[in-house]
Amino acid sequence: MTEFGVDVSAEDIVDTLSFFDDWEERYKYIIDLGKELPPLAESAKTEQNLVRGCQSQVWLDSQLREGKLYFVADSDAFIVKGLLAIVLAAYNGKSAAQVADYDIDAYFDELNLLSHLSSTRGNGLKAMVQRIQNEGRAAL
Amino acid sequence: MSHFDVAEVRSRFPILQQEVNGQPLVYLDNAATTQKPESVIEAIANYYRHDNANVHRGAHALSDRATEVFEGAREKVAQFIGAPSKDQILWTRGTTESINVVAASWGEQNLTAGDRVLVSAMEHHANIVPWQMIAQKRGANVEPIPVDADGAIDMAAFESLLDERVKMVAVGHVSNALGSVNPVAHIIELAHKAGAKVLIDAAQSIAHWPVNMVELGCDFYAFSAHKMFGPTGMGVLYGKRELLEAMQPYQGGGEMIESVSFAGTTYNQLPYKFEAGTPNIAGAVGLAAAVDFVQGLDRSAADRHEAELLHRARAELAAIGGYPLVGKAESAVAVLSFVSDFAHPQDIGMILDQQGIAVRTGNHCAQPIMDQFGIPGTVRASFSLYNTHDDVDRLIAGLKKAKMFLA
Numbered sequence: 449m450t451e452f453g454v455d456v457s458a459e460d461i462v463d464t465l466s467f468f469d470d471w472e473e474r475y476k477y478i479i480d481l482g483k484e485l486p487p488l489a490e491s492a493k494t495e496q497n498l499v500r501g502c503q504s505q506v507w508l509d510s511q512l513r514e515g516k517l518y519f520v521a522d523s524d525a526f527i528v529k530g531l532l533a534i535v536l537a538a539y540n541g542k543s544a545a546q547v548a549d550y551d552i553d554a555y556f557d558e559l560n561l562l563s564h565l566s567s568t569r570g571n572g573l574k575a576m577v578q579r580i581q582n583e584g585r586a587a588l
Numbered sequence: 589m590s591h592f593d594v595a596e597v598r599s600r601f602p603i604l605q606q607e608v609n610g611q612p613l614v615y616l617d618n619a620a621t622t623q624k625p626e627s628v629i630e631a632i633a634n635y636y637r638h639d640n641a642n643v644h645r646g647a648h649a650l651s652d653r654a655t656e657v658f659e660g661a662r663e664k665v666a667q668f669i670g671a672p673s674k675d676q677i678l679w680t681r682g683t684t685e686s687i688n689v690v691a692a693s694w695g696e697q698n699l700t701a702g703d704r705v706l707v708s709a710m711e712h713h714a715n716i717v718p719w720q721m722i723a724q725k726r727g728a729n730v731e732p733i734p735v736d737a738d739g740a741i742d743m744a745a746f747e748s749l750l751d752e753r754v755k756m757v758a759v760g761h762v763s764n765a766l767g768s769v770n771p772v773a774h775i776i777e778l779a780h781k782a783g784a785k786v787l788i789d790a791a792q793s794i795a796h797w798p799v800n801m802v803e804l805g806c807d808f809y810a811f812s813a814h815k816m817f818g819p820t821g822m823g824v825l826y827g828k829r830e831l832l833e834a835m836q837p838y839q840g841g842g843e844m845i846e847s848v849s850f851a852g853t854t855y856n857q858l859p860y861k862f863e864a865g866t867p868n869i870a871g872a873v874g875l876a877a878a879v880d881f882v883q884g885l886d887r888s889a890a891d892r893h894e895a896e897l898l899h900r901a902r903a904e905l906a907a908i909g910g911y912p913l914v915g916k917a918e919s920a921v922a923v924l925s926f927v928s929d930f931a932h933p934q935d936i937g938m939i940l941d942q943q944g945i946a947v948r949t950g951n952h953c954a955q956p957i958m959d960q961f962g963i964p965g966t967v968r969a970s971f972s973l974y975n976t977h978d979d980v981d982r983l984i985a986g987l988k989k990a991k992m993f994l995a
């Protein structure tokens with residue numbers, strides 16, 4: 449299976465988003481990114497994979513292959529799914545050490561539009577990032 | 589029929605005169621908290637500027653003044669809700685604490701194993717969880733009063749639930765999740781006939797209509813200042829005198845005692861028995877100013893204005909299509925709760941926010957009724973008297989845009 453973010457990098461996303469000058473274009477792009485996320489198998493939508501602290505349901509599944517971490521995430525809300533894609537682009541296919549050390553706040557800062565989204569409770573972004581970081585540390 | 593001058597009322601709310609995301613703010617999250625008029629903000633600021641001191645304590649001029657405004661606020665609130673005496677007005681942090689006081693203190697003494705507490709299936713968690721906590725401690729049960737598919741209490745089912753084991757019926761006057769107005773007078777009558785006490789959660793109704801405790805006849809009545817144009821951190825618990833007299837204090841500390849010694853402590857009289865520690869004096873001052881604000885309005889004209897907004901919003905929402913209404917009770921107030929056929933409520937909320945429109949999405953702290961309807965939550969636009977037809981237009985336009993985006 450191909451995970452999201454192996455072909456699309458975090459830099460690509462930062463570049464593309466910086467092109468847009470109104471929120472509608474940005475949100476359309478985010479929603480489209482979400483649509484590119486490969487769906488999470490129903491069997492992987494388990495209690496264990498459910499990320500707490502989200503208003504919508506967010507699931508995160510991970511795999512360690514040849515020393516690299518791969519994440520698959522899904523949500524029942526479109527915009528949240530797009531945000532998940534943005535986060536996965538930063539983490540997928542990286543080593544455990546890279547995942548654990550990645551400066552996600554700097555990435556969010558660069559993305560600008562995420563500044564308020566990433567701090568809002570309820571969209572689950574924080575909880576999801578924390579979980580990814582934990583998996584990175586656990587795989588060290 | 590008098591005309592309601594919404595532009596004039598609106599101009600008294602400084603926060604509403606701002607832009608959000610480049611557009612004039614449309615504030616439709618009034619069920620969560622209402623905004624504050626200049627007069628409330630000023631009253632609080634003035635209190636701190638001129639009168640601040642601790643109450644009932646210092647033998648000095650400022651303390652006397654603080655005590656006077658603090659107790660004056662209690663008198664004002666008593667008169668506002670038609671309570672027989674100001675001693676029956678207890679200050680709390682809000683509706684949640686008011687209900688917790690009753691559940692913990694009254695429940696401790698009055699619930700025994702096998703007793704039943706009835707709450708409606710659409711209660712806010714604040715009117716469910718405190719009852720569950722005391723019920724668990726006392727071996728009692730908390731049971732839901734069924735709510736029908738429209739979001740109205742099933743009164744026949746309620747009647748059949750009543751028996752001599754039911755000791756407390758705790759219901760909201762207005763549902764924060766759906767806007768349904770519950771027939772509280774009838775509920776109180778039936779509950780009393782069965783020998784149960786009644787607590788009314790008035791968090792969502794207090795801003796809308798005048799009430800009178802003596803006429804209503806409930807045993808306890810709870811509300812928050814912040815949902816009626818007053819400050820946060822301030823609430824009210826009204827109770828019948830004989831019930832409050834018999835209850836044990838909720839917390840111990842200063843103010844609530846008559847005398848303290850290591851041999852034993854005696855408690856102060858009502859209402860101080862329930863007010864341990866330095867109270868929220870500025871909160872009481874702000875609440876008093878909020879009462880003045882509300883009483884200065886033509887309340888029935890304001891109510892008609894809100895009803896018009898809701899009526900129009902419901903009709904235009906239906907006309908867009910794809911946004912099924914949740915909660916269609918015939919008797920409803922100020923709340924437009926809906927889902928969408930094509931996206932998650934959160935998506936809708938985020939798109940509205942980008943357009944400067946503030947709504948709330950989620951389960952609105954009323955998870956049981958969301959579960960009953962099989963939905964994760966709703967989008968809730970809730971109106972107050974300062975909202976305009978223009979706000980409704982903006983909401984509808986925003987929802988059309990969200991549909992274009994997401995459908």
Ligand SMILES: Cc1ncc(COP(=O)(O)O)c(C=O)c1O
Nearest residue numbers: 682683684712714760764791812
């Ligand atoms: C019906 C209802 N009950 C209780 C509460 C709790 O009020 P507070 O948070 O002010 O204590 C709310 C507020 O959200 C409410 O809407």
